[in-house]
Amino acid sequence: MRGVIDERVLERVLSAALETGADFADVFVEESRTSEVRRTDRALAAVSDGIDAGVGVRLLFDGDVVYGYTNRFDEAALVGLARTLGAARRAGDGAGRSVPLVAGTPPGNPGPVRRDPLDAPKRERAEWLARADEAARAASTEIAQVDASISAVRRRIRIADSTGLLVDDRRTYTRLRVSAVAAAGGDRQAGTVSRGIHGGYELVDDSDPAALGREAADQAVTMLHAPYAPSGPMPVVIENGFGGVIFHEACGHLLETTAVAKKASVFTDMLGEPIASSVVSATDDGTIAAGWGSSAVDDEGMPTRRTELIRNGVLTSYLVDRVGALKTGYAPTGSGRRQSYRFAPASRMRNTFIEPGPHSRDDLLGRVDRGLYAKRMGGGSVSPGSGEFNFAVVEAYLIENGRITTPVRGATLVGTGPEVLREIEAVGSDLALADGMCGSVSGSIPAAVGQPPILVRRIVVGGRA
Amino acid sequence: MSEVVRDALLAAARARGVAFDAVISSNRRTSVRVHGGRVEQLTVAESGGVGVRVVAEGRTGYAYSESTHGDALAHALAAAHENALLAQPKAGADLLPPLAAPPFSAPANRLDTWDTPAKIEAALHLEAAAKAADPRVRVVSYCEVGMVEERTRVVSSRGVDAAFDDAVGFAGVGAQAGADGEQRVRYEVKYARDPAHIHVNAVAAAAVTKAVAALGAQPISSGRYRVVLDAEAAADLIGAFAGMFSGKALEEGKSPLVGRAGAAVAAAALTLIDDPLRPGAFGSRPFDAEGTPARAVTLIDRGRFVDALHNGPTGARAGTGTTGHAARHYKGELGVAPTNLVLSFDGPARTAAERTAGARVLLIDDLAGLHAGVSPVSGDFSLSCSGALYENGARRHAVASIVVSGNILDMLGAVEAAGDDPYDAPPGATVITPSLVVRELSIGAGG
Numbered sequence: 040m041r042g043v044i045d046e047r048v049l050e051r052v053l054s055a056a057l058e059t060g061a062d063f064a065d066v067f068v069e070e071s072r073t074s075e076v077r078r079t080d081r082a083l084a085a086v087s088d089g090i091d092a093g094v095g096v097r098l099l100f101d102g103d104v105v106y107g108y109t110n111r112f113d114e115a116a117l118v119g120l121a122r123t124l125g126a127a128r129r130a131g132d133g134a135g136r137s138v139p140l141v142a143g144t145p146p147g148n149p150g151p152v153r154r155d156p157l158d159a160p161k162r163e164r165a166e167w168l169a170r171a172d173e174a175a176r177a178a179s180t181e182i183a184q185v186d187a188s189i190s191a192v193r194r195r196i197r198i199a200d201s202t203g204l205l206v207d208d209r210r211t212y213t214r215l216r217v218s219a220v221a222a223a224g225g226d227r228q229a230g231t232v233s234r235g236i237h238g239g240y241e242l243v244d245d246s247d248p249a250a251l252g253r254e255a256a257d258q259a260v261t262m263l264h265a266p267y268a269p270s271g272p273m274p275v276v277i278e279n280g281f282g283g284v285i286f287h288e289a290c291g292h293l294l295e296t297t298a299v300a301k302k303a304s305v306f307t308d309m310l311g312e313p314i315a316s317s318v319v320s321a322t323d324d325g326t327i328a329a330g331w332g333s334s335a336v337d338d339e340g341m342p343t344r345r346t347e348l349i350r351n352g353v354l355t356s357y358l359v360d361r362v363g364a365l366k367t368g369y370a371p372t373g374s375g376r377r378q379s380y381r382f383a384p385a386s387r388m389r390n391t392f393i394e395p396g397p398h399s400r401d402d403l404l405g406r407v408d409r410g411l412y413a414k415r416m417g418g419g420s421v422s423p424g425s426g427e428f429n430f431a432v433v434e435a436y437l438i439e440n441g442r443i444t445t446p447v448r449g450a451t452l453v454g455t456g457p458e459v460l461r462e463i464e465a466v467g468s469d470l471a472l473a474d475g476m477c478g479s480v481s482g483s484i485p486a487a488v489g490q491p492p493i494l495v496r497r498i499v500v501g502g503r504a
Numbered sequence: 505m506s507e508v509v510r511d512a513l514l515a516a517a518r519a520r521g522v523a524f525d526a527v528i529s530s531n532r533r534t535s536v537r538v539h540g541g542r543v544e545q546l547t548v549a550e551s552g553g554v555g556v557r558v559v560a561e562g563r564t565g566y567a568y569s570e571s572t573h574g575d576a577l578a579h580a581l582a583a584a585h586e587n588a589l590l591a592q593p594k595a596g597a598d599l600l601p602p603l604a605a606p607p608f609s610a611p612a613n614r615l616d617t618w619d620t621p622a623k624i625e626a627a628l629h630l631e632a633a634a635k636a637a638d639p640r641v642r643v644v645s646y647c648e649v650g651m652v653e654e655r656t657r658v659v660s661s662r663g664v665d666a667a668f669d670d671a672v673g674f675a676g677v678g679a680q681a682g683a684d685g686e687q688r689v690r691y692e693v694k695y696a697r698d699p700a701h702i703h704v705n706a707v708a709a710a711a712v713t714k715a716v717a718a719l720g721a722q723p724i725s726s727g728r729y730r731v732v733l734d735a736e737a738a739a740d741l742i743g744a745f746a747g748m749f750s751g752k753a754l755e756e757g758k759s760p761l762v763g764r765a766g767a768a769v770a771a772a773a774l775t776l777i778d779d780p781l782r783p784g785a786f787g788s789r790p791f792d793a794e795g796t797p798a799r800a801v802t803l804i805d806r807g808r809f810v811d812a813l814h815n816g817p818t819g820a821r822a823g824t825g826t827t828g829h830a831a832r833h834y835k836g837e838l839g840v841a842p843t844n845l846v847l848s849f850d851g852p853a854r855t856a857a858e859r860t861a862g863a864r865v866l867l868i869d870d871l872a873g874l875h876a877g878v879s880p881v882s883g884d885f886s887l888s889c890s891g892a893l894y895e896n897g898a899r900r901h902a903v904a905s906i907v908v909s910g911n912i913l914d915m916l917g918a919v920e921a922a923g924d925d926p927y928d929a930p931p932g933a934t935v936i937t938p939s940l941v942v943r944e945l946s947i948g949a950g951g
Contacts, residue, residue, distance in 0.1 A: 073835075080756055082594065085837045086587035087566035090576065093551060104545040110552065110570050120548075127534075127548050127620045161590050184757045220757060220881055227757070229881045270726040270907070270948030301539055303645035303680060305687065383545060418876030424645050424680040424689035427905055429873035429888030451877050451886040451948070453905045501886050501907020501948030504726040 046140045049199040052117045053138040059125020061098035065200035068094050069380045077188040078168040093380035102365040106383040140205035146342045149333035150237035156191035156213045159240040164189045167248050174252030175219045179260045183222040189215045198340035206340040213242045217251045221259035230258025235474030238329040261446050268450035268502030274410035275495045276403050281416050281473035283488035288421040288428045289456035295386040296363025298423040305426040315460035317352040325389035331474035331487040332389035339375035346372045360386040378482025385481035392489030396466025403494040405441040412436040412443050426456035451501040467492035506657040516578040517661050522585050525660035527555045527834045535650025538627040555834030558584040562593035568835050596820025602664045605797045608790035614698040615651050615671050623649045633708035634679050646678030664795035675702045681715035690714035695930045721904035723951030729866040731945045732859045735927030737868050739935035744878045745912045746934050749803050750840040751818035760883030769809045770916035773850040776804040780843035786931040787843035793832035801827045815840050847937035849922035860894040867891040883912040907948035918943040
């Protein structure tokens with residue numbers, strides 16, 4: 040592949056970078072092959088393939104970053120880019136030294152591929168999608184439209200830096216998605232299910248298209264007939280899996296050194312202090328086998344690891360990349376991540392989840408007289424400086440006298456991270472993770488969220504007043 | 505460079521005997537992010553890609569490549585052809601012939617005078633100005649100055665060959681203000697094609713004014729409120745539903761406007777036009793992603809939904825023909841998208857004081873969660889927001905972490921007045937609107 044740039048060339052690029060006065064430099068080489076098959080309107084709507092190919096060059100000057108990227112792979116272009124970056128910084132002459140690279144061996148690959156998704160025949164993928172489509176439509180006469188897709192990307196990455204590090208990594212991601220629209224009387228609602236792994240086509244082989252189609256359809260039809268959610272503060276039981284997006288937004292982003300180093304996070308300088316209810320322990324783990332956010336090494340070439348963030352409510356670690364380590368003094372956690380060569384790495388989450396507690400789901404529900412059961416969360420966002428967050432709930436039910444009763448639509452949960460972490464009253468035992476895409480300063484990356492079911496004592500629900 | 509790519513694609517297509525079109529994109533970016541009086545990140549980059557669409561026997565296939573070597577382009581063309589043969593035939597798939605473009609006043613651009621040292625100086629000045637603007641500014645969490653230059657070329661085997669260059673500079677800052685344990689962050693970004701129009705002191709002052717005004721938030725009770733959406737919030741909210749006018753969403757049953765052609769969907773005084781030729785607007789362009797010349801389309805005429813936006817295939821199937829609104833990133837499929845959605849309201853333009861007059865009025869000036877809290881299919885929204893409560897025309901206090909909910913068509917139908925404060929959409933957004941006074945919206949709050 041063109042993406043593998045010879046290590047002698049990389050050495051000369053890094054040497055040129057150091058000649059500008061940079062005290063550190065790295066090169067991120069990427070070639071990705073993508074493939075998607077998408078069905079809509081009862082027909083195969085789009086079949087596409089693509090190649091992403093580029094190189095990112097980063098120079099550090101006492102922790103300050105100069106970054107550039109190009110689609111060119113030739114030595115002249117890359118050496119020229121390194122010099123341009125140094126000149127843009129108005130850097131002086133550096134001690135030009137050679138950079139002998141030493142090829143490293145990544146630790147065990149957390150994303151083994153049983154079947155390469157790009158080798159799976161497209162007709163086979165199309166047939167799987169058709170089965171999901173048919174099952175969704177068969178689930179209800181109110182299903183008016185079904186979209187379904189299988190997408191895959193196979194990334195080949197080479198990272199070299201001026202400490203002599205040279206590491207190659209292969210990452211294959213496979214994702215499937217089924218979405219159904221239910222319509223009646225001018226009203227329409229959508230239901231969506233998705234699954235993703237850092238792995239191969241075995242995800243599709245191991246998934247039942249009919250079950251996923253029915254799940255999407257059931258969600259859409261249930262919400263079609265649901266009244267709007269009530270408004271105001273109330274207790275909320277948030278289901279496991281993608282429910283973990285609340286911890287991801289309300290806490291995880293606030294622990295990234297991208298915000299902490301600027302003192303732009305409400306959790307800055309709080310290591311060793313209680314930041315959550317004592318029932319909360321949480322982890323960010325980049326090593327989970329086939330984990331959507333796992334990788335052997337991060338995008339700075341450092342082995343990823345399991346990082347305990349909170350133990351019994353007490354903050355135990357931030358998420359630290361190379362620049363974050365330079366600026367805060369905290370040890371790197373293998374958390375430097377980026378969407379592609381177009382982004383300089385930044386501290387980011389991998390697979391982030393609340394650890395399981397002792398309670399059954401029924402225990403949690405039984406503690407609520409009147410509240411909301413958030414079965415399926417949508418996306419959300421947070422402002423790190425204030426900690427204000429918001430989450431959409433795409434499938435919700437009322438809890439009345441400890442029981443799940445009426446489905447309700449249109450609920451959004453709002454609050455601040457510190458508040459909601461303190462308001463977690465009880466944590467269930469049934470941990471599950473789910474795939475999502477996380478957008479931040481270094482682009483959109485695969486990141487898993489997770490938790491067991493949790494009971495939040497009080498949270499503001501926005502429905503219809 | 506795009507001429508070389510064009511010629512290579514045309515040669516490869518002739519050799520293979522296929523009909524195709526392609527979007528060829530390239531861009532250059534220079535940006536400076538500063539923090540604490542230092543250049544935190546300086547980015548200098550060039551990149552691009554080629555997206556190929558092949559149409560064969562009514563079937564469409566796609567492929568893209570970020571490598572522009574001849575063999576990579578031939579491979580992309582072959583992959584798109586093979587993908588087309590797998591897809592099912594669909595009416596209206598044929599490539600469009602070339603048409604003469606309308607007069608287009610290319611935006612004047614003076615960004616070539618803005619070198620990297622000047623951007624660094626502007627960014628450092630911007631951060632310092634934000635810090636100095638008010639003692640309650642604790643942190644400047646974001647400060648960036650930069651520019652992006654883009655070239656887009658659309659070519660096809662039917663003879664389409666159209667190119668368009670644009671560039672935009674920007675200066676943005678996020679100010680975090682604090683008092684009595686409360687923290688609020690607000691952003692301001694100014695875009696311009698002439699660096700002389702980017703006044704960093706004004707950008708800093710705007711962000712700080714918003715952040716400081718957000719302090720002192722007090723709880724309010726849930727209920728139905730008369731609401732003023734300031735111009736930016738109105739643009740953000742309507743922009744989140746811009747896809748409902750897409751002929752593709754309509755034919756797939758994924759728009760709240762399905763079955764509403766000719767019906768009243770907004771207040772009778774409200775008109776919404778998509779105008780790709782609006783001089784100076786950031787969404788303007790002379791042609792679309794199929795090379796079709798751009799033209800303005802009225803979508804809502806005095807409250808009635810009168811027309812949708814189309815690309816070639818959706819226009820053919822709808823029987824209207826394309827409206828010149830094909831949209832496509834080189835990595836993606838052919839879609840439909842607006843350019844500059846211009847909202848006008850037939851009535852007196854209300855001053856800020858007139859807009860907030862009334863017994864109880866909620867001014868919303870910041871919306872969050874737009875990527876998650878809207879349903880493009882139903883038109884429902886439920887969004888975190890903040891602003892201020894007014895009673896009997898007087899500002900009482902800021903409000904934060906509340907939720908505004910409704911349906912976009914109900915909201916457009918409840919617009920009672922518009923402000924005297926037109927807002928131009930930044931690049932990547934679409935809606936140009938004044939602030940809007942909405943009779944009633946649902947508010948969820950913790951008080």
